[in-house]
Amino acid sequence: MIEIDARPFPYSFDLGKAALVIIDMQRDFIEPGGFGESLGNDVALLSAIVPACQTVLSSWRAAGGLVVHTREAHQPDLSDCPPAKRNRGNPSLRIGDAGPMGRILVAGEPGSRIIPELAPRPGEIEIDKPGKGAFHATPLHNLLQQAGVTHLIFMGVTTEVCVQTSMREANDRGYDALLLEDCTESYFPAFKASAIEMIRAQGAIVGWTASSSQLLSRLDAAPARLPG
Numbered sequence: 001m002i003e004i005d006a007r008p009f010p011y012s013f014d015l016g017k018a019a020l021v022i023i024d025m026q027r028d029f030i031e032p033g034g035f036g037e038s039l040g041n042d043v044a045l046l047s048a049i050v051p052a053c054q055t056v057l058s059s060w061r062a063a064g065g066l067v068v069h070t071r072e073a074h075q076p077d078l079s080d081c082p083p084a085k086r087n088r089g090n091p092s093l094r095i096g097d098a099g100p101m102g103r104i105l106v107a108g109e110p111g112s113r114i115i116p117e118l119a120p121r122p123g124e125i126e127i128d129k130p131g132k133g134a135f136h137a138t139p140l141h142n143l144l145q146q147a148g149v150t151h152l153i154f155m156g157v158t159t160e161v162c163v164q165t166s167m168r169e170a171n172d173r174g175y176d177a178l179l180l181e182d183c184t185e186s187y188f189p190a191f192k193a194s195a196i197e198m199i200r201a202q203g204a205i206v207g208w209t210a211s212s213s214q215l216l217s218r219l220d221a222a223p224a225r226l227p228g
């Protein structure tokens with residue numbers, strides 16, 4: 001059992017029953033020319049967390065932990081994109097339109113790929129999700145249940161949109177969820193701070209938060225989990 005100095009109180013998990021869930025670290029949100037920028041956001045803010053995410057991913061893999069990567073990405077025919085989502089707001093490019101990195105938020109297009117620094121490896125779970133939450137209309141819950149997972153450690157973007165939605169979905173499905181504070185980012189720093197507060201308020205009403213150094217210090221001391 002690993003115990004992390006988290007807020008609002010310590011977070012304990014068994015490495016064999018935990019997964020590292022990396023939300024939407026894809027070019028569409030991190031690089032210019034994708035969905036994030038089409039919404040009017042400054043994408044430069046988000047790339048700052050990449051080194052911290054890389055360090056955690058590397059240690060988690062070395063410890064033998066299960067990894068889940070998600071992408072917010074629709075089918076090419078947009079059959080899984082509700083008109084309400086496509087028509088929302090006044091973006092310069094809408095979901096499915098041709099942009100500098102291919103069709104915006106469409107599976108398989110260059111913009112939908114996970115950034116190279118965090119590229120998935122064979123054997124890791126990859127989820128294309130049509131919603132903000134990682135559980136809506138995806139096989140994620142079934143896959144985690146089959147693997148006996150009870151605890152989810154989250155990183156990724158953006159904190160108050162896809163990360164927080166996924167944590168709320170996880171919480172309602174009975175998982176204990178932890179957010180790594182320096183491995184998540186928002187286009188709006190105040191929203192990130194508020195989301196972190198909301199998650200851990202009222203006795204971890206949605207989940208726990210901690211710095212990546214807290215996890216790394218315990219992970220590096222944990223015995224490696226045997227594969228299989």
Ligand code: TIU
Nearest residue numbers: 024072157158161162163
């Ligand atoms: N991945 C994710 O958070 N999708 C978004 O649309 N986020 C925004 O902040 N717009």
